[in-house]
Amino acid sequence: MDIFRWPRPRPARGRWQRPRGLMNPHTHPDEMPTSTRTPVSKTESTARLVPTRRLTDLPTYVFAWLDELKAEARAAGADLIDLGMGNPDQPTPKPIIDAIAAAYADPRTHGYPPFRGTEQFRQSAAGFMRRRFGVELDAAREVLCVSGAKEGIAQATIAFADENTVSLVPDIYYPVHARATGLVGGRTHLMALRADRGFLPDFREIPSGVLRSARLMVLNYPHNPTGAVAPLEFFRDAVALCRERGILLISDLAYSELTFDGITAPSALQVPGAKDVVIEFHSFSKTFNMAGSRIGFAAGGRELIDALHAVRTNMGYGTPAPIQAGAAYALDHIRELERPVVARYAERRDAVVDGFRSLGWAAEPPHATMFVWLPIPAGFGAQEWTRHVIDRAGVVVTPGNAFGPGGERFFRVSLIADPLVLGKAIDRLRAAGIGWLDTCS
Ligand SMILES: Cc1ncc(COP(=O)(O)O)c(C=O)c1O
Numbered sequence: 529m530d531i532f533r534w535p536r537p538r539p540a541r542g543r544w545q546r547p548r549g550l551m552n553p554h555t556h557p558d559e560m561p562t563s564t565r566t567p568v569s570k571t572e573s574t575a576r577l578v579p580t581r582r583l584t585d586l587p588t589y590v591f592a593w594l595d596e597l598k599a600e601a602r603a604a605g606a607d608l609i610d611l612g613m614g615n616p617d618q619p620t621p622k623p624i625i626d627a628i629a630a631a632y633a634d635p636r637t638h639g640y641p642p643f644r645g646t647e648q649f650r651q652s653a654a655g656f657m658r659r660r661f662g663v664e665l666d667a668a669r670e671v672l673c674v675s676g677a678k679e680g681i682a683q684a685t686i687a688f689a690d691e692n693t694v695s696l697v698p699d700i701y702y703p704v705h706a707r708a709t710g711l712v713g714g715r716t717h718l719m720a721l722r723a724d725r726g727f728l729p730d731f732r733e734i735p736s737g738v739l740r741s742a743r744l745m746v747l748n749y750p751h752n753p754t755g756a757v758a759p760l761e762f763f764r765d766a767v768a769l770c771r772e773r774g775i776l777l778i779s780d781l782a783y784s785e786l787t788f789d790g791i792t793a794p795s796a797l798q799v800p801g802a803k804d805v806v807i808e809f810h811s812f813s814k815t816f817n818m819a820g821s822r823i824g825f826a827a828g829g830r831e832l833i834d835a836l837h838a839v840r841t842n843m844g845y846g847t848p849a850p851i852q853a854g855a856a857y858a859l860d861h862i863r864e865l866e867r868p869v870v871a872r873y874a875e876r877r878d879a880v881v882d883g884f885r886s887l888g889w890a891a892e893p894p895h896a897t898m899f900v901w902l903p904i905p906a907g908f909g910a911q912e913w914t915r916h917v918i919d920r921a922g923v924v925v926t927p928g929n930a931f932g933p934g935g936e937r938f939f940r941v942s943l944i945a946d947p948l949v950l951g952k953a954i955d956r957l958r959a960a961g962i963g964w965l966d967t968c969s
Pocket residue numbers: 614675676677678679702748752780782810811812813819823824
């Protein structure tokens with residue numbers, strides 16, 4: 529696949545052309561069609577203030593489109609079952625909340641939190657990595673508290689990508705994996721993901737010219753949205769490539785603990801030598817229903833962590849210390865805390881897979897994450913299908929192209945409701961005549 533470029537390439541000379549129908553705020557008034565020019569009075573001298581091209585040239589954020597669609601449907605009186613967002617619906621477990629509250633009662637937590645995270649938090653993170661993956665980390669220098677994996681990934685991108693570099697991103701991606709590169713003016717090369725390869729990219733397909741400029745690769749297994757889990761062997765290949773070429777491997781393990789059917793997800797840091805090239809991001813949002821608390825951690829070699837730390841110290845102060853105390857408690861008690869969360873998602877997954885099978889889909893149960901990724905019947909584009917399902921059945925799903933062009937033939941169902949509600953969604957689809965082979969008249 530060709531390099532997917534942000535900002536869009538401009539001709540070396542002559543005028544840069546915006547796709548038809550979009551008005552770029554950077555367009556000089558003289559370049560606008562006469563009909564759209566705002567008359568400027570001779571005495572008026574206010575300059576137009578516009579965001580940078582790095583921002584305005586980002587492709588449409590499909591989730592924003594979906595929000596508008598939902599708002600429109602609700603305004604028209606629709607009662608929607610929303611299975612679109614990946615926002616956990618359950619509360620943070622009580623013992624974690626108690627640990628946060630106890631820490632908050634201590635005035636020593638009321639100042640700015642330490643830049644790298646509290647000692648207690650970093651020790652708990654290092655202990656988790658040792659027990660869970662057999663990975664030894666120096667809690668002082670190889671672990672960093674971040675305000676969620678998403679923000680951490682964007683900051684690691686700032687540290688290693690710029691307008692001269694290419695980032696390698698699988699073409700079905702969690703938006704920040706590619707868009708952060710766009711925001712720093714870099715280019716993204718999308719690596720095709722195919723179902724018959726278990727939604728893992730084939731590194732041999734990356735053109736050598738692209739590899740020469742590549743400075744960053746983002747991998748996310750267990751994978752949102754497909755639910756694919758990568759074997760350690762795959763991470764071995766990725767680490768070998770990144771070591772050979774001098775590429776930072778950002779490994780997003782936001783779903784490492786949400787696995788089913790006896791499957792365990794590996795860490796890229798298990799690969800010998802990985803610390804030279806890997807920053808791995810762990811999140812508390814899904815495993816512990818702590819999405820609102822904004823906490824995660826980065827783990828990796830000390831120089832890489834130092835670079836991420838340097839970006840972060842220039843931007844903010846990090847997650848409040850009481851939240852770090854709750855997160856440390858969570859990691860220290862992960863086995864008992866995660867069990868009910870994982871069991872709940874497994875039960876919901878079965879309800880959704882069985883439901884879509886009853887509608888004619890040849891759905892395979894994913895072994896991880898809180899999503900079911902399904903193909904779209906012929907004749908629909910991703911957004912068209914989403915609109916159709918909302919209009920006909922009042923059920924919200926995410927169009928696959930929210931995750932890049934590779935998702936155009938798919939949609940995602942989030943497991944954020946109990947089986948009763950999920951069953952109701954399936955009933956609504958059936959009643960609306962929506963099925964894999966049915967004509968949705
Ligand atoms: C793959 C992936 N990474 C990261 C995140 C965000 O994690 P956090 O809440 O820790 O920022 C999500 C949230 O949906 C995700 O799907």
